[in-house]
Amino acid sequence: MTDVADDDLEPYEKLHRDGSLWARGQLYEGAEHGYWEFFRKDGTLMRSGSFDRGAQVGEWTTYDKAGAPYKVTDMGGA
Template identity: 45%
Template structure:
């Protein structure tokens, strides 16, 4: 897998063949905001949100035809 070294801003990870594997944002070197993951064939596999590296909100998983097969809800990030 090829990963960009991004501390802040958009990050795009790719499979060895160049196909997009994941797209999202980084903040302070951590996954943050909306992310999307794709299979090597380009079909959308999963969507979800991060709050500085912590999974939050609704995450959705799709089959190869794009049909929603699973929804998981994560609690908000604990307040320090």
Template identity: 55%
Template sequence: MPSQSSSPSFSRSVGFPIPRHDRFPDGSVKASGFELDGKLHGHWEWFRLDGSLMRSGEFDLGHQVGLWRTWDRTGRLVKETSFDRSTPGTSPADPATR
């Protein structure tokens, strides 16, 4: 009698991240990161039309996780927001909102 496989089941995707670059109408980069199974995944960055970095952070299959940062046009950090990694998509643990 054949034995049954005891391989673990995964709740996460086992595909490969695909690079994605969204562009403004003029062709400059608006956002850059990766997709996994059609969802934002891994490190992402958003830019302004002038090319300055506006925001960056991590996604876990479409859910914001970890530390997210926002900068002004001069490159000065203006905000940091932390999202709980243990429960992706939960409300931010931002000290400014407490």
């Protein structure tokens, strides 16, 4: 992943239509960068992993509704 100074990262959150948290991470020059988490409408963690300037990289973990990891996908490029 490309190294970016913390000062250059912008915290970002996106909400579902009902106002619950959908995604949380950071942007660099308008693109997802670094570690991100995605949530279901009920607030449980659905997926987590890292982006490198908008591209998914490394291992991404998908979680079941109880919060336990059940799938890991290697996106490469890390």
